[in-house]
Amino acid sequence: MRATLRNLSLRALRVWQRDADVYFTTWKTEFLPPLLEPILYVLAFGLGLGQLIRHVEYGGRTLGYLEFMAPGIVAVAIMFWAFFESTFSSYVRMYYQKTFDAILATPLLVEDVILGELLWATSKSVIAATIMLGVLTALGLVAWPTGLWVVPIAFFGGLLFSAIGLLFTSMVKTISQFNVPMFTIIMPMFTFGGTFFPIDILPRWALTVAWCLPLTHVAFLTRSAILGFASPHLWVSAVYVVAASLVLAAWALARMKRRLVP
């Protein structure tokens, strides 16, 4: 582990740059999902579900459902973009395209490649969250300037979920095996991670479980930033997210290295 960390270098940015180049050559189509996603949600939940649930009690305040839910979809995007990039996309680059092999013939080391992949998956979360923040601002759903906190939250949240994704990339034998973490970890967080309803209404045990999930903390931080809420508990979640992202990233590095260097 120590050797792995010592081999980390800024050359990882070359790998990041490669992935970013691919992304930005098709930016018109790449930007579409994060632009349209919040609009779709806002339409569906605002016009549809919002008619059924008029108000949500949250943090001692009464919010419109849309107001409550909008930060949730940003948190979900942070999770999805990083996770998909570091699983399916990284796996395609590693296994089908042999992109890592090509890079490893240059002065870059395996650690640079893995860190570059982590940082790129993280960047996808940051990009998506930033675009969504813009859309939600236009819709009048963001409190400024606290909304800006979404960017660093997306960074550490993105790192956390890309590390989780890369851990699975280091283990799966076929690409279809990503369905396992997808439906046992990601989807439960998507539904129970404080995204679409306030988790305080859950029974005690379920609430405890929910607070163990990374997305719950990312969603809590994101919502507080976008709504402009302050709470002493924010520190707990911030420490959780930063610590978990760093620990999991180090773990993912070590696991991936073992996979790539037999």
Next chain:
Amino acid sequence: MNGLPGTSAIQARDLCKAYAGMEAVRGVSFDVAPGEVVGFLGPNGAGKTTTVRMISCFLPPTSGTATVYGVDVRTSPREVKRMLGVCPQEDNLDPDFDVLKNLLAYGRYFGIPGREIRERAERLLDFVQLADRKKSGVQELSGGMKRRLVLARALLNEPRILILDEPTTGLDPQARHAIWTRVRSLRATGVTVLLTTHYMEEAAQLCDRVVVIDNGKILMQGAPADLVRREVGSTVVEAWNFDRAFADFLGALPGRLEEVGDRLYYYPGAEDHVERLLDERFPHQERLIRRATLEDVFLKLTGRALRD
């Protein structure tokens, strides 16, 4: 940083690699002199690629040492890889980029400044005759074009050593000769080349020296012509539709006889009168007398059993 004058371009001592539950390389030692073209010959699974991948810092050796111009592959992989140009067995061009961008992106990994990369890329695309395909996607290229692009990419960092892992496997004769021509012109500029192949003609065409590997060990090495002379002699008799009397006759002569299916191979060694002898004794026997090749050496050393 590149070692002392007179040091080997590549030096390997007792290299071993065990992985996936088997010993792929079992104690390989060899030297490659600067400017030399050395070919690793061996059947599939012999350990050629594993050896080459240890030299090029893809795989850490289980034991043994390897240095490139005096630099240890284990402790200084970045420095070693800076001196190498690697053409891998499998095409790993970047399918997300066009031809030119493949080179530009690759140059960045070496930290070559942008303008310099562009100049080199243009020059190399001319060299491999892909200058008119700059904007083509990698998928649109033929197998031969892809290989040429891989070669251009391997030359981007102006390597002192070119590593070619089965550079022409699966190519048609035109494409193969195109690669050979370029490798020969590189050799003329003093680039050291380490290549693996199981095409004997390729080895004979390109290599100053061949190293025959099987079961993870070096069986023999030498200049192609010397190896043929030493191991097989100058001529080979191939016969078919033969009877026992003919086989027994050859068997009684000095030299080596091999019966494979419906074909008989006779290696007379030093015997030069074999043609006259056969004309006299078995004038109607269907046969072919040909020059011995590296392939005969290869089959003698590694046997005829199928490997996969």
